[in-house]
Structure formats: C-alpha cells, structure tokens
Amino acid sequence: xxxxxxxxxxxxxxxxxxxxxxxxxxxxxxxxxxxxxxxxxxxxxxxxxxxxxxxxxxxxxxxxxxxxxxxxxxxxxxxxxxxxxxxxxxxxxxxxxxxxxxxxxxxxxxxxxxxxxxxxxxxxxxxxxxxxxxxxxxxxxxxxxxxxxxxxxxxxxxxxxxxxxxxxxxxxxxxxxxxxxxxxxxxxxxxxxxxxxxxxxxxxxxxxxxxxxxxxxxxxxxxxxxxxxxxxxxxxxxxxxxxxxxxxxxxxxxxxxxxxxxxxxxxxxxxxxxxxxxxxxxxxxxxxxxxxxxxxxxxxxxxxxxxxxxxxxxxxxxxxxxxxxxxxxxxxxxxxxxxxxxxxxxxx
Amino acid sequence: xxxxxxxxxxxxxxxxxxxxxxxxxxxxxxxxxxxxxxxxxxxxxxxxxxxxxxxxxxxxxxxxxxxxxxxxxxxxxxxxxxxxxxxxxxxxxxxxxxxxxxxxxxxxxxxxxxxxxxxxxxxxxxxxxxxxxxxxxxxxxxxxxxxxxxxxxxxxxxxxxxxxxxxxxxxxxxxxxxxxxxxxxxxxxxxxxxxxxxxxxxxxxxxxxxxxxxxxxxxxxxxxxxxxxxxxxxxxxxxxxxxxxxxxxxxxxxxxxxxxxxxxxxxxxxxxxxxxxxxxxxxxxxxxxxxxxxxxxxxxxxxxxxxxxxxxxxxxxxxxxxxxxxxxxxxxxxxxxxxxxxxxxxxx
DNA sequence: CTGAAAGCGCTTACAG
DNA sequence: CTGAAAGCGCTTACAG
Numbered sequence: 001x002x003x004x005x006x007x008x009x010x011x012x013x014x015x016x017x018x019x020x021x022x023x024x025x026x027x028x029x030x031x032x033x034x035x036x037x038x039x040x041x042x043x044x045x046x047x048x049x050x051x052x053x054x055x056x057x058x059x060x061x062x063x064x065x066x067x068x069x070x071x072x073x074x075x076x077x078x079x080x081x082x083x084x085x086x087x088x089x090x091x092x093x094x095x096x097x098x099x100x101x102x103x104x105x106x107x108x109x110x111x112x113x114x115x116x117x118x119x120x121x122x123x124x125x126x127x128x129x130x131x132x133x134x135x136x137x138x139x140x141x142x143x144x145x146x147x148x149x150x151x152x153x154x155x156x157x158x159x160x161x162x163x164x165x166x167x168x169x170x171x172x173x174x175x176x177x178x179x180x181x182x183x184x185x186x187x188x189x190x191x192x193x194x195x196x197x198x199x200x201x202x203x204x205x206x207x208x209x210x211x212x213x214x215x216x217x218x219x220x221x222x223x224x225x226x227x228x229x230x231x232x233x234x235x236x237x238x239x240x241x242x243x244x245x246x247x248x249x250x251x252x253x254x255x256x257x258x259x260x261x262x263x264x265x266x267x268x269x270x271x272x273x274x275x276x277x278x279x280x281x282x283x284x285x286x287x288x289x290x291x292x293x294x295x296x297x298x299x300x301x302x303x304x305x306x307x308x309x310x311x312x313x314x315x316x317x318x319x320x321x322x323x324x325x326x327x328x329x330x331x332x333x334x335x336x337x338x339x340x341x342x343x344x345x346x347x348x
Numbered sequence: 349x350x351x352x353x354x355x356x357x358x359x360x361x362x363x364x365x366x367x368x369x370x371x372x373x374x375x376x377x378x379x380x381x382x383x384x385x386x387x388x389x390x391x392x393x394x395x396x397x398x399x400x401x402x403x404x405x406x407x408x409x410x411x412x413x414x415x416x417x418x419x420x421x422x423x424x425x426x427x428x429x430x431x432x433x434x435x436x437x438x439x440x441x442x443x444x445x446x447x448x449x450x451x452x453x454x455x456x457x458x459x460x461x462x463x464x465x466x467x468x469x470x471x472x473x474x475x476x477x478x479x480x481x482x483x484x485x486x487x488x489x490x491x492x493x494x495x496x497x498x499x500x501x502x503x504x505x506x507x508x509x510x511x512x513x514x515x516x517x518x519x520x521x522x523x524x525x526x527x528x529x530x531x532x533x534x535x536x537x538x539x540x541x542x543x544x545x546x547x548x549x550x551x552x553x554x555x556x557x558x559x560x561x562x563x564x565x566x567x568x569x570x571x572x573x574x575x576x577x578x579x580x581x582x583x584x585x586x587x588x589x590x591x592x593x594x595x596x597x598x599x600x601x602x603x604x605x606x607x608x609x610x611x612x613x614x615x616x617x618x619x620x621x622x623x624x625x626x627x628x629x630x631x632x633x634x635x636x637x638x639x640x641x642x643x644x645x646x647x648x649x650x651x652x653x654x655x656x657x658x659x660x661x662x663x664x665x666x667x668x669x670x671x672x673x674x675x676x677x678x679x680x681x682x683x684x685x686x687x688x689x690x691x692x693x694x695x696x
Numbered sequence: 697c698t699g700a701a702a703g704c705g706c707t708t709a710c711a712g
Numbered sequence: 713c714t715g716a717a718a719g720c721g722c723t724t725a726c727a728g
Binding site: 044046048049075082091093094112133221281 | 349427430441444462605631
Binding site for chain 4: 057
C-alpha cells in the first residue's frame with residue numbers, strides 16, 4: 001500500500017508538502033497542490049488513519065456501548081447515532097453489552113485502548129468502577145437512554161412518566177383495576193424509573209401495586225415469558241400486564257399464547273417501546289413510543305460538543321402513548337392506518 | 349494517559365522489556381516481569397492500540413459491511429459475527445450501507461483507511477469497482493449472505509432453493525395457483541436467486557409466473573407496501589404474495605390491512621427470513637428461516653483463516669420452511685408452541 | 697535476559 | 713511556499 005513517501009517521490013516534493021495538500025493547509029502553491037493530487041491519483045494513495053491518529057492524538061471515532069443490539073430500540077438508536085456521527089465527520093464503533101456488565105466493561109476497555117475520541121453509553125448496570133475511572137480520566141462521555149446516577153456526565157434520554165400516566169388512565173378507563181408490570185433490572189435507570197412512574201400513576205387512581213404484581217425481568221424476551229407465567233399462576237392474576245420493553249412484551253405474548261389465553265379478552269398487554277410489528281400482532285399492541293432517532297442525534301451532538309470543547313447539553317425528550325387494541329375496547333377500524341417507512345418507526 | 353515509557357521508568361527497566369512482558373515474550377526474567385506488572389498496575393497502564401497497530405501492521409479488527417442494520421436478519425448476523433470475532437481475538441467495526449451503494453463504498457473506504465485486517469461484506473449491489481480493487485489489492489475478504497459473481501472471494505450463505513420449493517409445494521397443496529413474489533433488487537444475488545428458485549418451483553407445478561406477478565422491491569418495508577398495492581390493483585390479483593425478506597412482508601401486511609383485506613382468507617402471505625414476531629402476527633406468518641448465527645460464525649472463521657494464512661472455505665447452509673397460518677389451512681392449535689429465546693431466533 | 701536504536705506513517709513547529 | 717527533522721507509542725532485530 002502506497003505511503004506518503006511514495007506520493008512525495010512520485011510528485012517530486014517532500015512528505016511535508018504532501019501532508020499539507022492532504023490536509024488542505026493554506027500555504028501550498030497551486031502548482032505543488034496539482035502535482036501532489038496527480039500523484040495521489042496515479043498511486044491510488046489513501047492516508048493511513050492509524051498513523052494519523054497516533055500523530056494527532058485523535059481518531060475521529062466515537063464508541064457506542066449499548067446494552068443489547070438485538071433490541072430494535074437499540075438498533076434504531078445505533079443507526080441514528082452512526083448517521084449523525086457521520087454527518088459530523090466521525091465514525092462509530094459499536095459495542096454490544098448484551099445486558100452483561102463484564103461484556104460492557106470489555107467493550108469500554110477495548111474502545112479506550114483504541115483511543116476513541118468519546119464514549120456514548122447506555123449502561124447495563126447501576127455503576128461500574130471502570131465507567132467512573134473513565135469519566136474521571138477525562139474521557140468525553142455521554143449517557144444515552146440509561147445513565148448512572150451521581151456521575152457528572154450529560155444524559156440524553158426520553159421521559160416516559162407522562163406517557164405511562166396516560167397509559168394508566170387508559171387502562172383505568174377501560175375498567176382494569178389489577179395492573180402488573182414486568183420491570184427491567186432495578187440497577188438500570190430505565191428499569192427502576194418505569195416501575196416508579198407506573199406506581200405513581202396507579203396511586204393517583206387509588207390502585208395498589210402489590211409486590212406480586214411487580215415481576216423482575218431483564219429486558220429480554222425469556223424473562224418476559226417467565227414473569228408472565230408467574231403472573232398467570234397467581235391465585236388472582238392481573239388483568240393487565242405492562243412490559244417495560246418490547247422484548248419482554250414478546251415473551252409475555254409467548255406465555256399468554258402457550259396457555260391458550262387471548263389478548264385482551266383474558267388479559268391485557270401494553271409495552272414500553274414501540275416497534276413496527278406491533279401494528280400487526282394479534283391484537284395490535286398498545287405501546288409507549290420514544291423519539292429514538294432524535295435521541296441518537298442529540299446524544300452525538302452532545303458528545304461532539306464535549307469533544308470539541310463546547311459545553312455539552314443534557315436532553316430529555318417526551319415519550320408518548322400509542323393506543324391500539326391490546327388493552328380492550330377495540331378501536332374502530334381505521335380505513336387506512338398511517339404507513340410507517342421503517343421497521344422500527346413508531347406508528348399512529 | 350500513561351505510556352510505555354512511564355511504565356519503564358516506574359519499573360526501572362527499558363521500554364523493550366516492558367513491551368516484552370506485555371506481549372508474553374518468553375525471554376524475560378521472572379523478576380523483571382514482576383516489577384513491570386506492578387508498574388503497569390500502579391499506573392493503570394493500557395497499551396495504545398493505535399501505536400501497536402502502526403508498528404505491527406495489524407489492527408486485530410474486522411470490518412463488516414452490511415446492507416441494512418435495521419433488518420433483524422442483519423442485526424442477528426452482525427451479532428454472531430461480533431461474538432465469533434471476539435472469541436478469536438478480533439474486534440469488529442460495522443458499516444451500515446442502508447442498501448445504498450455509495451454508502452457501502454464510503455464504509456469500505458473508511459474501513460480500509462483504518463487498516464482493518466479483513467473485510468466481511470454483504471454487497472448492496474452486483475458489482476462495485478472499489479470492491480474489485482480491494483480484493484485485487486490483497487485485502488482479505490469474505491462475502492456473507494450476498495456476493496458478487498465472478499469475484500474470487502469465499503462466500504458464506506444460506507441456500508433457500510429447497511425451502512422455496514417446499515413453500516411452493518405447500519401453497520399448491522392448499523389450492524393456490526396464482527402466486528406472486530416481491531423480489532429484492534435484481535442486482536443482489538439474494539434478490540435474483542429467490543425469484544429464480546420461486547420460478548423454477550412454479551414451473552414444476554406447471555404454474556406460470558407472469559411479469560405482473562413479479563414486483564420489484566428493494567428489501568425495505570415501503571417497497572413491500574407499494575408492490576402489494578400494485579398486486580391488489582391487478583384485474584386478477586394473486587392469491588399468494590411471497591415477500592423475499594421480512595421487511596417487505598411487513599410492508600405487504602401494511603398494504604393488505606389498509607385495504608381492509610384479511611390474511612389468508614383474502615390473500616395469503618409468506619416471507620423469506622423468519623423473525624420471532626411472525627409467531628404473534630395476525631395470522632402467524634409462514635416463513636423461510638436461515639441459520640443466521642451459524643452463517644455469521646462461519647463467515648468469521650473463513651475470514652480469519654484467510655487473514656492468518658490458512659485456506660478459507662466457502663460455506664453454504666440450507667434454509668428451511670416454517671409453516672404457520674398465513675397461507676391458509678389453519679394448523680391445529682398447538683397447546684404449547686416451542687418458545688424462542690431471542691427476538692430473531694426462528695420458531696417451530 | 698536486557699537495552700539502545702530503528703522504524704511504522706503520519707503532522708507540524710521551525711527555519712529559510 | 714517549502715523541506716528537514718522531531719516525535720506520537722509502540723515492537724523487534726541486533727548486539728551484548
């Protein structure tokens with residue numbers, strides 16, 4: 001592979017001059033520029049990003065550590081992150097933690113070893129010594145979706161409180177009184193916040209949230225299945241199951257179907273995080289939609305601000321309730337439901 | 349950030365010795381090793397991967413360029429690729445081409461600039477000069493899922509021919525005679541092969557495949573919607589729509605629902621690529637499942653073989669038909685359908 | 697077993 | 713406007 005030396009030789013100039021034209025440095029004569037460019041062309045030269053990074057101490061790369069790529073919410077988040085980063089001249093390397101703290105740390109470490117310019121993370125758990133050290137060491141960092149309380153790091157996230165309140169109102173109106181939730185890990189902010197918001201909303205309606213109606217999930221389908229089975233085995237099963245993410249809703253659906261029960265007649269179901277398939281499930285699922293692409297973009301902008309020396313900004317965007325049929329009261333059939341253009345886009 | 353010099357100073361040895369213990373070089377005295385390790389510990393030293401890469405001319409990084417991360421099939425593929433790569437000591441950088449050739453080339457170029465050790469690609473189109481040059485330049489390369497005919501690069505993929513044949517048999521048995529397909533881009537191998545296999549199978553049953561029954565999609569939901577609308581507008585609409593991927597099936601479902609039609613009573617639907625949600629759609633969708641995680645693993649192994657000087661192997665694994673209810677003849681209700689453990693795992 | 701030194705491919709003050 | 717030279721943080725023959 002041709003190096004800058006080869007180009008210099010071909011063009012009959014020094015490597016310094018080649019470097020200058022490559023970096024659009026102003027003080028290069030038009031003539032020199034032309035010959036260098038010609039040499040670059042004939043050799044098919046491409047600068048070695050590794051060498052450049054070593055020299056300039058910047059990689060123009062962002063690290064993104066998410067808790068689960070297979071979760072459509074995170075896939076969509078990752079996609080918008082990459083898009084915005086590309087628009088700002090950065091690449092992104094994704095690390096999938098699979099909801100496993102050790103794997104999360106592995107990726108953070110690898111990313112740091114590669115000297116990424118900044119780190120975007122949706123932490124798998126409530127605290128990680130490595131994360132603390134990283135922030136303390138001055139690595140530009142921004143939390144997306146989930147965050148670690150007490151750390152002085154900007155947070156970009158959706159607030160689901162109002163939407164959850166609206167959901168409970170919806171459920172209450174439909175006559176449901178025994179509401180249960182499949183929670184995410186209590187160690188994650190989204191895991192605990194959604195339960196808290198749910199509990200608060202229930203309180204406003206004078207509804208209890210007994211421990212038996214708080215199932216401990218881990219944001220994965222299998223846990224949704226397991227918790228739902230436990231709910232159904234209760235002497236007095238809930239009338240509604242609210243899954244704190246779309247994967248656990250999938251598991252809940254599996255469990256309900258396995259028992260030969262029907263939604264919403266036998267039990268109602270709602271989910272946090274909306275996905276395109278929810279329109280076509282049997283029945284269509286009522287869900288809370290996050291402004292995911294906006295979150296991804298805002299997170300990148302905050303991180304790049306931080307990297308480039310501007311003050312980064314925390315951002316909180318509202319989530320919203322999308323009512324469909326899974327909680328009862330069949331909505332009058334719409335002649336033509338608004339189409340969605342991508343599998344993860346929310347509908348309605 | 350501490351450098352190897354700092355460690356050397358702290359340990360009272362030369363950087364060469366530090367480097368040796370870091371790389372497990374045999375000729376280091378136990379005493380030296382111990383002091384160096386201690387120094388590493390107290391300084392919290394982590395080797396700079398950028399510098400190491402520049403020096404050793406290897407990055408221990410694989411590039412993966414896929415056509416669409418939002419497509420669950422590719423998400424799952426990416427995940428298994430990363431897993432296998434990690435097991436073999438490599439990182440992977442994913443580039444999402446979004447089915448756009450220019451974006452694909454952008455990622456390939458960026459990856460090459462970063463001097464990745466090898467490239468895994470599922471090409472967006474039939475030929476790319478850049479891809480040709482890359483292979484010719486000797487960059488280790490392997491195609492996954494899709495490939496570019498005529499290039500001497502190992503291919504790891506699933507063969508859907510038999511499964512498609514089985515699907516047609518299934519449809520024919522159910523009495524369907526007017527079968528249509530929403531094809532992927534003809535420039536992709538998977539796009540054209542699936543049509544070819546479908547046509548061949550129809551021929552065996554003496555069934556025609558008129559041009560009007562071949563809709564040109566692009567593997568995205570919107571195209572599935574558009575093509576399905578065209579099908580439904582035909583004087584004689586098809587009885588079955590076979591979508592060449594799961595996203596176009598989603599679009600087809602959107603279009604069918606928008607017309608107030610029902611599956612399978614008014615029109616049957618089947619899809620290539622299985623996803624967990626297909627069990628819960630109304631009705632559950634008959635699909636062709638690929639052994640996706642196996643493909644990802646095999647692709648990484650082939651690429652790493654190539655990188656490390658062993659002869660790489662092309663691999664073809666069979667896809668299989670998963671019959672559900674979307675083509676008619678409701679399957680007798682199963683008391684307990686086999687659960688799936690991840691959202692993209694195929695069921696049944 | 698150990699260290700001094702060269703060199704990977706760049707960028708960038710410094711001098712002219 | 714241009715070039716010679718230093719240096720980013722490593723690894724690795726070479727000599728001892």
